[in-house]
Amino acid sequence: MDEDRQILEVDILFVGGGPANLSAALRLTQLIASHNGQISAGNRSSPRLEPRIALIEKGHDVGAHAISGAIFDPIALEELLPDYRDRGFPFSLHVTQHSLRYLTTERNVRLPNVLIPPSYRQDRCYLGSLQKLNLWLAEQVEAAGAYLFHETCGVRILYDGARVCGVQTGDKGLDADGGRKANYQPGTNIHARITVFGEGPYGTLAEDLINRFKLREGRDPQSYALGVKEVIQVKSGGSPGLAIHTIGYPLGSHVFGGGFCYGFDNNLFAVGMVCGLDWDDPQMDAQAQLQRLKKHPFIQRFLQGGEVIAYGAKTLPEGGYFAVPRPYVDGALLVGDSAGLLNVPYLKGIHYAMKSGILAAETMFDALLQNDTSASTLSSYEARLASSYIMQDLYHVRNFRRAFAYGCPPGLLLGGLTMWTGLGPTKPGAVREDFRHLRPLDQAVRGRWADEPAQYDAGVLVDKLTDVYHSGTQHREDQPSHIQILDPARCVTDCIPRFGDAPCTYFCPARVYELVGEGAGRRIQINFANCVHCKTCVIKDPLDVISGDHVQNIVWRAPAEGGPHYQGL
Amino acid sequence: MKLIVCIKQVPATESKLVLTRNGTDIERAGLNFVMNPYDEFAVEEALRIKERLGAEDVTALSLRPHAAQKPEEALRTCLAMGADKAILLSDPAFEGGDSYTTALVLAAALRCLPFDLLLFGKQAVDDDGGAVGIQVAELLGLPHVAVVNKLEVDTQSRCIVAHRQIEGGVEVVEAPLPSLITCQKGLNEPRYPSLPGIMKAKQKPLEIWNRDRIGLEPTAIGVAGAKVNVVRLESPPARPAGRIISGDAVAAVQELVRLLHEEAKVI
The missing domain is CATH 3.50.50.60 (FAD/NAD(P)-binding domain)
Incomplete structure (x- = not known):
């Protein structure tokens, strides 16, 4: 050959x-x-x-x-x-109005800029x-x-x-x-x-x-986060130069991460969420969380009457030094x-x-x-x-991310402190791979809204497949799948019983993994053509935890053809 | 034997199209453009003829329809696939026309070039007009065969035998050279440009021809010469959200039939 x-x-x-x-x-x-x-x-x-x-x-x-x-x-x-x-x-x-907000289900609190060290402010940056x-x-x-x-x-x-x-x-x-x-x-x-x-x-x-x-x-x-992002076109009332970062709602206290909303010219907004992949909830779904964020009154007012025109997802390395x-x-x-x-x-x-x-x-x-x-x-x-x-x-800032191992509120305090002082441990240690953090559904710490289904309105609030469409992703239907599940039986016999659900069907932001069939015919179907090449699945695939060895069940190799066709992301 | 392939650059099929403010065109800035898929069949067929019969050369020809488009990229793809030379017709006077003015400009350029066979895609997937190739044949007084899915070239008797899929069968058409064909899916599987091919493409000639080069009156072409006036473009209506009928299978089917009959009125 x-x-x-x-x-x-x-x-x-x-x-x-x-x-x-x-x-x-x-x-x-x-x-x-x-x-x-x-x-x-x-x-x-x-x-x-x-x-x-x-x-x-x-x-x-x-x-x-x-x-x-x-x-x-x-x-x-x-x-x-x-x-x-x-x-x-x-x-x-340029960024002209930057603010950091803490969101509750209905309200928002602006965190004063003086909490952020000067070199971490965004005002000399471009959007x-x-x-x-x-x-x-x-x-x-x-x-x-x-x-x-x-x-x-x-x-x-x-x-x-x-x-x-x-x-x-x-x-x-x-x-x-x-x-x-x-x-x-x-x-x-x-x-x-x-x-x-x-x-x-x-x-x-x-x-x-x-x-x-x-x-x-x-x-x-390496620790990772998953970022999901949409570009939203509103008819009028753009806010060029706006940069909002949010923490709190809709993420539970055990998910490290937050949202962002940036205003661009031509009545465009970029809205997204970045969520640490060390989350414990097997039903955590970043794309659904993004829909919740857009429904929060503080964010919603910018996006009223808007329409999603682009979507994408990608992991980020967060392990730091x-x-x-x-x-x-x-x-x-x-x-x-x-x-x-x-x-x-x-x-x-x-x-x-x-x-x-x-x-x-x-x-x-x-x-x-x-x-x-x-x-x-x-x-x-x-x-x-x-x-x-x-x-x-x-x-x-080597200890900033690690401070959030104690959950979100203490993490903010400790993490903020390390940003100012640079203090804390000076050696690596005690960080577990992201996939090891997944817990069974009944033991995971979840926001109380987690069981309410995300709402869609076919305009600004869209379901996952609509978002996949907006990513422009394409793979030939007759090309070899670039994603394999090595032992498909274990998805049903090990993974689902252990976690109480199929985590891959939630953590994948492009609905590549789908649980189909009933009873003994249940299996995970791979819709590889949807894939946006974010890498979440290989990072979060939890079967390692069960077997204890380091053979992952999901294998993702970059395909020779195809992938998303992002515009303006 | 000399072959010329006329290609068009079109928005990638997954592009999200936005209409211009006056609603008669699409916004081109920021769009991804690719070679029209039917034109890829034409390029591939020309390259195969060249390889099979040792034809002299394959030239790719395109026209810049709008200042914001870069058909150079699609022409470079042709060169990377194996075409020998590319020509881009680019002049503000060419822009904003219709299929007729496009054919006029192409025909004027083609009169300056020697060729035995002209190949076009059967239509461009953006406006689906399917008219330019045929109009060029008419303007140049050439025989043409449209929607070809199999082609034989006989250099001895200087003719082509073209197969066309028609309702219930195949039509086989013979035409003398020089002639023009428009290419249909099934004619071949277009090749991927190889890495060495892409590198070689950088050294191959890509000429830019303007209006002076081909000698046309500005009033005859572009917006001024267009016979078609686009009154309005509209996006298709947004698809309403789907409905899931729950419940046990027998009741759900009955409800589905009722809805198809009473609401959707399709049965």
């Missing part, structure tokens, strides 16, 4: 077209151009560098799978492109869509001479001994059973001297790499969310992604100059991260 694969030789390969890799590619081309310029001017005698740089992205374009709030801190962009405002930068709207940021960055990267391959998914890491030497891209044109259709196109083996994994949180290949090289050894397992894996091996680097770089109390990761890309580029530039891409040269990336504001900030 492998003999008909084409081989593509490049020097640097970026896997994933997000802000981390796009920034890295751009910075690398800048460093090389400046180096070659110095040589041409006779100021430097070393050889010219002309590396071939390629980036692969599984989405239709670099924006199609990109989703974030997004409140964008331009600190890393100012470093990358000081003249970004003159280059058609797509954001112009925008990550999709637009990525598309704009990609224009700069392509203009600088790098190759961008869309709809190209890395499915397997290629090794030369213990050294990463590239990735294999997915075979296209397969039928449901994996047979070759008339237009079968075997994946390409892309060989590279350095491969950079910026696949977002829980990247298929990034996790393969982390597991193979035990890059989290001595560190905490102690969960950042070793970010390098022979021939490869990890950047952005794949390296767990996100600041939870600041609610931001895009600027860290971009900064980590810049640092990765500097590291790779040195490696190319020295003609040495081994781990010993690439290890300087970890040192660069450590001395940058990324790891320094993350160290300061």
Whole structure:
């Protein structure tokens, strides 16, 4: 099967077209151009560098799978492109009214701004869509001479001994059973001297790499959150510059997280919820919680008469300082969310992604100059991260997220305290993987409204399948499923009896998992075509807990074709 | 043998369309555009003919219908699939026309190019007009076969044999070259561009032709020359929420029949 694969030789390969890799590619081309310029001017005698740089992205374009709030801190962009405002930068709207609210079922309390440390305030930030940021960055990267391959998914890491030497891209044109259709196109083996994994949180290949090289050894397992977001068009009464963050309702006291509502130009709002995946409730459903949030009087008044026009969902790495894996091996680097770089109390990761890309580029530039891409040269990336504001900030707030292990009210107090003081434990420990937190239905701590069904009105309040439609997700119905349940019988014999319900049918924000049939015929049906590639299922799949071993029942591998088609998320 | 494929860039099928303020067009800014799926069959067929018969070259041709669209992207896809050359017809005077003015501009460009066979998709999936290919054939005085799902090319006797699916059977049509076909699903399975193909596409020529290049009066084309005036576009009515009839199966079926008869009035 492998003999008909084409081989593509490049020097640097970026896997994933997000802000981390796009920034890295751009910075690398800048460093090389400046180096070659110095040589041409006779100021430097070393050889010219002309590396071939390629980036692969599984989405239709670099924006199609990109989703974030997004409140964008331009600190890393100012470093990358000081003249970004003159280059058609797509954001112009700043946060003008920011508030943090505590919601009860009917009321809201504004938490005074003085509670938030100055560096955590949002007022110097832009409001925008990550999709637009990525598309704009990609224009700069392509203009600088790098190759961008869309709809190209890395499915397997290629090794030369213990050294990463590239990735294999997915075979296209397969039928449901994996047979070759008339237009079968075997994946390409892309060989590279350095491969950079910026696949977002829980990247298929990034996790393969982390597991193979035990890059989290001595560190905490990664904790995640699930973010769900909608874009809502109202007829009039937009609030450009509005940024509300909420805690409290509709999340129970044992779910870490909150809501957001941002106002954009053209009467658009972005509304979403971010929920820590260490929730205990097997019936917790983030998409349904988002519908409840929109019905809260404080949020509802902004969205009156509106209509959902876009939806998406994605996990975020929340483990912070102690969960950042070793970010390098022979021939490869990890950047952005794949390296767990996100600041939870600041609610931001895009600027860290971009900064980590810049640092990765500097590291790779040195490696190319020295003609040495081994781990010993690439290890300087970890040192660069450590001395940058990324790891320094993350160290300061290292205990913020962990404080919420005590529930929400004490977490707020303790977490707030650690934001100001940076105090608390200085070593990793005692953090359990998210899937271990799930408890049987009758033991879970649930909000008292949890049993009331969420309400829909086909306008601003929509059910999950309508939201899936608004994600634009598409997979060929006759392509092989990228999701497998290894032992389907255990869903019915182990999982449901233990938890009192089928958790996957709730935690999946795209209704991929559906409990069908009755009596002895009950089974979980996989609607893989609905999938929005958020990764919640592989993170939250609880069967590990029952068996005690570390074999997950759900296997999710990035598909060679398809996925969401996000617009303006 | 020279082949030219005319392609159109259309909004991706999952796009959420928003009407312009005056209600006669769609908002194009921010939409995802892709190559019209029927045009993919045309590109694939041209490439297969080239591979099979060693044709000289395949040229992809497109027209920018609106300033906010980038048909360059769809043309690059054609080049990545294996086309040799691409030409984009781009001029403010071309924009805002109808199928007739589009055909006029395409025909004017095609008069400047040598070809033996022209391939079109049978229709574009955005406005479903299905008229441009046929109008081009008429303007150029070429024989055309529409909605082709199988094609044979005979270079010896310089003719094509095209199969068309018709009600209850197949119609087989022979036409001399040069001629024009419009392509239907089933003709082939369009290939995926390979990574080396995408890299090579960057080096292939993509020419931009304006009005001066093909010599047309501005009053004859674009908005000024259009024969069709779009009065109003409307979104389909929102689908009302579904209803679930609960209860035991026998009673539920009876209730369903009653509702279908009395409320939906479909039986």
